[in-house]
Amino acid sequence: MATKAKRLKVDDGSEMNPLQDFLQWCNRVGLVLSNKVCVSKEGTVAEYGMLAEDNIEEGEVLFTIPRSALLHQETTEVSVVLNKESSSLESPSGWVPLLLTLLYEYTSPRSHWKPYLSLWTDFKTLDHPMFWSKEERDGLLRGTGVPDAVDTDLANIQREYTDVVLPFIAKHPDLWNAETHTLELYTQLVAFVMAYSFQEPQEEEDSEDEEEDEDEEEKVPNPPMMVPMADMLNHVSNHNANLEFTPGSLKMVCVRAIRKGEEVFNTYGQMANWQLLHMYGFTEPYRSNGNDTADVPVSNLYQVATQGVQSDVARQLAEEQREVLCRMMQEKGAIVFGKQGCLTDAELHTVLKVLCMSKEEFSEFKDNEGWEEDEEDEISLAFSNEGLPGLKASWKRLIHEAARLTVRSYGDEEEEGGVKSDQALMEDKAAFEGLSSREQQALQVRCGQKSILLRLMELTESRLQLQQ
Numbered sequence: 524m525a526t527k528a529k530r531l532k533v534d535d536g537s538e539m540n541p542l543q544d545f546l547q548w549c550n551r552v553g554l555v556l557s558n559k560v561c562v563s564k565e566g567t568v569a570e571y572g573m574l575a576e577d578n579i580e581e582g583e584v585l586f587t588i589p590r591s592a593l594l595h596q597e598t599t600e601v602s603v604v605l606n607k608e609s610s611s612l613e614s615p616s617g618w619v620p621l622l623l624t625l626l627y628e629y630t631s632p633r634s635h636w637k638p639y640l641s642l643w644t645d646f647k648t649l650d651h652p653m654f655w656s657k658e659e660r661d662g663l664l665r666g667t668g669v670p671d672a673v674d675t676d677l678a679n680i681q682r683e684y685t686d687v688v689l690p691f692i693a694k695h696p697d698l699w700n701a702e703t704h705t706l707e708l709y710t711q712l713v714a715f716v717m718a719y720s721f722q723e724p725q726e727e728e729d730s731e732d733e734e735e736d737e738d739e740e741e742k743v744p745n746p747p748m749m750v751p752m753a754d755m756l757n758h759v760s761n762h763n764a765n766l767e768f769t770p771g772s773l774k775m776v777c778v779r780a781i782r783k784g785e786e787v788f789n790t791y792g793q794m795a796n797w798q799l800l801h802m803y804g805f806t807e808p809y810r811s812n813g814n815d816t817a818d819v820p821v822s823n824l825y826q827v828a829t830q831g832v833q834s835d836v837a838r839q840l841a842e843e844q845r846e847v848l849c850r851m852m853q854e855k856g857a858i859v860f861g862k863q864g865c866l867t868d869a870e871l872h873t874v875l876k877v878l879c880m881s882k883e884e885f886s887e888f889k890d891n892e893g894w895e896e897d898e899e900d901e902i903s904l905a906f907s908n909e910g911l912p913g914l915k916a917s918w919k920r921l922i923h924e925a926a927r928l929t930v931r932s933y934g935d936e937e938e939e940g941g942v943k944s945d946q947a948l949m950e951d952k953a954a955f956e957g958l959s960s961r962e963q964q965a966l967q968v969r970c971g972q973k974s975i976l977l978r979l980m981e982l983t984e985s986r987l988q989l990q991q
């Protein structure tokens with residue numbers, strides 16, 4: 524196998540090379556690596572990565588991993604005990620069996636996966652916002668959605684460790700112990716799973732089965748697993764390789780020609796910068812992430828719709844409309860905008876329609892238990908960047924003002940959410956380079972979101988607003 528592994532000195536003066544050990548292990552377990560690629564720490568965007576040593580064409584397989592080399596609850600040495608007591612390991616995340624697997628295999632000197640897991644002697648390179656101080660998160664990432672997501676994660680990790688993991692490991696002192704398998708290690712492994720694990724997509728059902736299952740509950744997603752070698756690849760939104768799952772093995776396939784010397788990039792999914800920072804601890808440079816998004820909370824649309832409402836009747840109507848929307852909207856109730864327009868157009872359509880209804884229209888709507896849905900294609904076009912300027916004035920005003928409220932939530936209200944200072948910092952190369960890596964990443968998240976919101980405000984500016 525080709526390798527650019529460097530020999531590393533260890534403290535006692537002896538030499539070790541974790542990458543060489545890992546590549547030898549790959550050979551032993553039957554992982555086949557094309558001689559057109561190599562794993563390297565040089566010439567990559569972040570630590571380990573994969574480089575093309577020759578030109579590679581679309582469709583070529585870069586490596587094949589036998590399923591037996593994957594690390595998860597069925598392949599670990601402790602699978603019997605995990606499976607036997609699986610019901611006591613259930614949790615909302617569904618990650619506990621893999622985390623117990625990793626707690627065990629990462630600390631076991633005779634683990635079959637030792638050459639793989641030894642690539643990361645500690646997890647210091649992981650710099651997810653969950654490892655930043657709360658002050659740093661709340662200060663640098665205000666308005667981006669990351670602080671709330673991290674607070675939820677940390678509370679869940681603590682709860683899962685205390686309520687599920689600790690009672691389980693206490694029953695198996697021969698395999699785990701609380702002195703070694705601490706909450707700190709557990710939290711690091713959660714970050715490792717967030718940034719390195721893969722989830723096999725659900726098998727596609729044929730249309731007949733789908734119809735039958737329509738009323739059944741949504742399928743539980745497959746649990747995460749560790750996929751050695753595939754997780755050496757870094758991510759960009761404009762990726763050139765993709766992991767394919769087949770019954771016997773997993774294959775990394777080139778999806779766009781790669782020239783000799785270029786880095787091979789996988790995709791971790793369509794991820795906005797705030798999601799990349801939250802889940803993986805990095806961001807793509809400002810403007811280069813084609814999947815960047817910004818959320819406009821439904822509560823902001825509601826707030827704009829009810830501004831200036833005077834009469835009791837109108838107030839009551841607005842309150843009823845809000846209640847109906849709360850029942851209809853899933854999750855936390857945010858409308859997501861990407862670089863090309865609204866990504867949750869059906870939800871936005873619903874919100875605008877309900878909030879702009881007269882008393883009569885609203886009661887008719889309730890009597891009919893909804894309305895006939897418009898064509899999906901028409902809605903998606905209407906809320907794209909091309910369609911937004913042509914929306915009716917009342918809808919544009921709501922979107923415009925709600926976007927403005929959202930921009931303000933990033934910071935200083937007088938300065939419209941710090942838009943100007945952030946933009947200036949981004950454009951001043953020397954000043955940007957003087958920032959810490961955390962400050963740079965936070966700035967990239969903020970600038971990406973705000974530029975989407977400002978574009979949205981431009982597209983929904985009505986003539987009346989322009990005259991003011």
Ligand SMILES: C[S@@+](CC[C@H](N)C(=O)[O-])C[C@H]1O[C@@H](n2cnc3c(N)ncnc32)[C@H](O)[C@@H]1O
Binds near residue numbers: 648719754757802
């Ligand atoms: C699946 S691992 C990829 C291998 C990793 N570079 C390593 O050395 O172990 C994911 C991690 O790689 C880093 N990473 C991936 N893509 C990146 C990118 N485009 N820019 C910066 N860091 C990236 C992040 O730290 C992320 O959490």
